[in-house]
Amino acid sequence: MTITRRLTLTTLAALGVLSFAPAAWAQEKTDFKVAWSIYVGWMPWGYASDTGIVDKWADKYGISIEVTQFNDYVESINQYTAGGYDAVTLTNMDGLSIPAAGGVDTTAVIVGDFSDGNDAVFIKGEGSLADITGRDVNLVEFSVSHYLLARALDSVGLSERDVSVINTADPDMVGAFQTPDVTAMVTWNPMVSEIVALPDATKVFDSAQIPGEIIDLMVASTDVLADNPKFGQALAGIWYETMALMTLDTPEGAAARGAMGAASGTDQAGFEAQMAATKLFADPAEAVAFTSSADLGATMDLVRAFLFDKGLLTPGATSEDAIGIELPDGTVLGDTANVKFRFDNTFMQMAADGSL
């Protein structure tokens, strides 16, 4: 009896530790896992995986890369933060508030695009942004929509105290907008293009008015990259080959856009409309220039101030400097002893130089 119990105890304890044991990150390895979710700027990953571009580059560097699509964006980030994946697609803001705030040192390998109208603030009926005062605003709280709202309100001298925010799940946005008690909303594409088409919707602000602030990235664990630069090279190779293909003005390019459109629940025309609201860095040199510019530091400064204000920058943070953000030129915003989020030009530069 006692022996059985001791045995059970040991087994259970062992199981508990095993199931939650952190992934062994810091070492050279050959198998990598990448998570992505449906969004116009990330559809190339799914396409690259389906058409063998991923395998082609993985083979070139003698590694294997498993690309997994998540239907739930936040879940994909949480899986990465928990150690289940080596790389994930996310925005600059979520990269700072989820993995970096969770202590996972994260590096932006590819700066893919920024939202140039893909995120928008709507009100019901005629009016301008100032008319949002006093309304309930439906949005996904603490997402880039929340950030966009804060920036929008700021632009007309209002603050979040002037509205009430109601957390609403993103798949329900379009339906919710058509119910009588919803009078204002912030959301992203593909919902934006559907809401614009509704008769009483007025777009009063969008991300084109704050260009370059909502950035879509492919990030990877800094430790994995340091030990396995091949992984970063392969990611950059996959990305820019797919970019070149999908921006071609040829039947092949159109077919790629059509396939990505179909995979995201629309068609080629719908996908091209979303691409128009996205500043895609198809040319790696352009991405390098964007990442190296002083504007990125200014953007990250706004983002971290927003996150700190919302209490999302680690629970015990006493100032927005709690987490260090390293920019490509080596300067660090915030705590130099706790750098958890880095922008690194290396792999994009290699792509620009054609040395992959």
Next chain:
Amino acid sequence: MRLINQHLSPPAATALKFAPFALLILAYLLGSASRLAENPNDKLLPAFSSIAAAVDLMAFTPDRRTGDYLLWTDTWSSLKRLGAGLGISTALALVIGIGIGILPFFRALLVPFVSFVSMVPPLALLPILFISLGLGETSKIALIVIGVAPIMIRDLAQTVLALPREQIVKAETLSASSWLIAIRIVLPQAMPRLLSSLRLQLGPAFLFLIAAEAISADSGLGYRIFLVRRYLSMDVIFPYVAWITFLAASADFAIDRLHRKLFPWSELEGGR
């Protein structure tokens, strides 16, 4: 000796009662310690100290923006929804259940319909509810009612139908009207079952409440869990789950006590 005849000494029984809880906590502590050793900012299995800090922040520190104590405003919002949903369901079950049980007209009219409705998966109706009833309180309460009322109605109707026919006949020979039979014979025997049925529906009601709050809300226990899930705040999620469990267990206990106090005789019938 056969295992089924094994008798435990009281201390052994007590030790066994606590063993699964102790094991769970131990496994958590080990897992948490090993993850925190790797990454001191790990959010997946926070140390008990950070959970305590989160509880302090949610329950005993006013929110920076609104000045509210978040845990209590969340609890109050959720309990209001839950109370309204379960209250309406219980009232519906009482009226329709007894109606179906004693009136052939009602039975013919409603039995197929209620059986049909009780088979509709309520969560699949959620998008329709949100569009037709809006994102406010109505749709959340409606989800709870749609989820639990049909089952409670069927359960109560079954209980009424199972009452001995002799009792009804006897009352009729004493010239009781249909109304009097419903009030004096059926209702007293249906009430204990209604309470038991309510008790069993607490779990599903919480499930529907949290599902509704996850979609759209500005306060509530489910709302908070799905909100902080966004940045993996397990230090908030664990206490909230424990708190919901505690609330559900307390409600369960309270209804059981009420049941014993109001209908002590029903315990003699094997808790029918």
